[in-house]
Amino acid sequence: MNYIKKILRFAIPYKKYAYLNIFFNVLYALFSTLGMVALIPMLTVLFQEGEQLNEKPVFDASNIKEYLENYLNYFITTTSENEGQINTLMYMIILIIVLFFLRNIFSYMAMYFITFLRNGILKDVRNELYDKIMALPISFYSEKRKGDVIARTSADVGEIQNSFLSVLELIVKEPLTILFTIGAMFFISAKLTLFVFIFIPISGFIISAVGKKLKKHSENTQKEQGIFLSHLEETLGGLRVIKGFNGESYFGNRFKESTNRFFNFSNKLLNRQNLASPTSEFLGIVIIAVLLWYGGNMVLTEKTLKASAFIAYIGLSWQILTPAKAISKASYSVKRGNAAADRVLEILETESPIADALDAKTKENFSSEIVLKDISFKYDDTYVLKNFSLKVPKGKTVALVGQSGSGKSTIANLVTRFYDVNEGSIEIDGENIKSLTKASLRDLMGLVTQDSILFNESIRNNVKLGKQDATDEEVIEALKIANAWEFVKDLPEVLDHNVGDSGGKLSGGQKQRLSIARAVLKNPPIMILDEATSALDTESERLVQVALENMMKNRTSIVIAHRLSTIQNADVIVVMQKGEIVEQGTHEELISNNSMYSKLVQMQTI
Helix, strand or coil: CHHHHHHHHHHHHHHHHHHHHHHHHHHHHHHHHHHHHCHHHHHHHHHCCCCCCCCCCCCCHHHHHHHHHHHHHHHHHHHHHHHCHHHHHHHHHHHHHHHHHHHHHHHHHHHHHHHHHHHHHHHHHHHHHHHHHHHCCHHHHCCCCHHHHHHHHHHHHHHHHHHHHHHHHHHHHHHHHHHHHHHHHHHHCHHHHHHHHCCHHHHHHHHHHHCCCHHHHHHHHHHHHHHHHHHHHHHHHCHHHHHHCCCHHHHHHHHHHHHHHHHHHHHHHHHHHHCHHHHHHHHHHHHHHHHHHHHHHHHHCCCCCCHHHHHHHHHHHHHHHHHHHHHHHHHHHHHHHHHHHHHHHHHHCCCCCCCCCCCCECCCCCCCEEEEEEEEEECCCCEEEEEEEEEEECCCEEEEEECCCCCHHHHHHHHCCCCCCCEEEEEECCEEHHHECHHHHHHCEEEEECCCCCCCCEHHHHHHHHCCCCCHHHHHHHHHHCCCHHHHCCCCCHHHCECCHHHCCCCHHHHHHHHHHHHHHHCCCEEEEECCCCCCCHHHHHHHHHHHHHHHCCCEEEEECCCHHHCCCCCEEEEEECCEEEEEECHHHHHHHCCHHHHHHHHHHC
16 A cells, blocks of 8 residues: 555645545445435334334433434324324335435535546646656666556556545545444444454455455556557557568567467456455355344344344345445455556656756856767676767867767767766866756757657647747748758648658658758757768768758767768768777878778778
């Protein structure tokens, strides 16, 4: 139940709905009991059990039970004499109808208000979970399956919602119904009620035994759901490759193996959970049977209990079965919710290693240089960069080249603070980027990656990502600088044209030019280009290269290049190998050195 305290904070904005739910649940439980107790006067009239009493009894606080019995006998006697027994019976029936009508009204009102609480908690948990997913560093998702994160945001949060509702019923509605009912049963016959209590601990032990291992089964089910959602996400993302290599059977078998495991885990979970209701109902019937024997003896042999009171008592006993079953179901649901909450809270409580410092400053401009001082960095155990140092003066273009795995893209990840260095420091205008807020740091930078990441929205919304208040004129100007307006203007809906999932309705060159337009519109002083042309054909590369050159005018740029023809005009070219700088200089200087850079150029021109 530990997780309830952590989840409970999400209920605070909706506490008024919780109070109203509790209030109407109290009324529901009270009128449920009164409705069954009201059977006594009706049965008294039918069986003609009441004593003839023509004198109104005097209230006696010391013996309320006797006073109520006498008053009931007085009411039945006088009403029967004045209006007849049929009318007296009608009054009793009307009383029962009114009580049960109010009971159901209060039940509806309780559920009406708890709906706002349930859905409010669901909304806020998902919103905070989404914010946390956005705040966690990229490294977190190299260890987590995307499908598993999706499962936690959808199915697990839904399980918490259902569990939380069950807890409220467990705490308020059902226990109160049982409490009021037992109170009425004691009032009717304390001896018979004490006899019943002998069997309750036995029933509780059996029901508890049924619920064992439920959390373990639930954890297995939810984990497996995350796995097959991951398989689905991977399939949708790589559908072209899967079809191209006739890999449908392999991926289909992998998915079916996961759903088969999910099938088995779900069967174990639901079969154990479904056992709760028949178990509690059978135990209730056993208790009722014992009651019939023992109570019947009190009515027929001992004459210590009236038949009308005994029938109402049986009705009250039966009424306990429904909340008792609900409590057993709710306790199982709580165990399932506990497993789901563990998975959700694991993400919510994960501390981001790249969080802003408490005294982090906001930097609004870039004035002199970016300096990487003796930085070392490793993703796992092996260092990708070792004692790496580099200066990028304002207004200059510095290109990073080298073989795959030499650490070029890692530089971009570190400067944008997607990762933090293990040793050394990165400074902008003499200030360590760890002392700046991530938002203000990234406001100074524009990023164009090798993978043209577009979202399933209009061209306008994709380009405006970094500047939401941009006008259409500004968007069009950015598109022109990026050489994208030439194809955008011919689209049927122009700026409103939807690019499809991951920009699937556009060519690679078109997607890349839109990515460049997005960076241009943001208009940052620092531009980071991570192999922005490496995945393009020659014609698209030429168009994109012109767009890049337009964009880099009067800007500080860090260019990570695979195709060396695109960076010949850079102010400084840094050649990297295994995380270290092996040479640097202008294109002409490096060619004249006849070293590693010269060999790379020769290989690309062959």
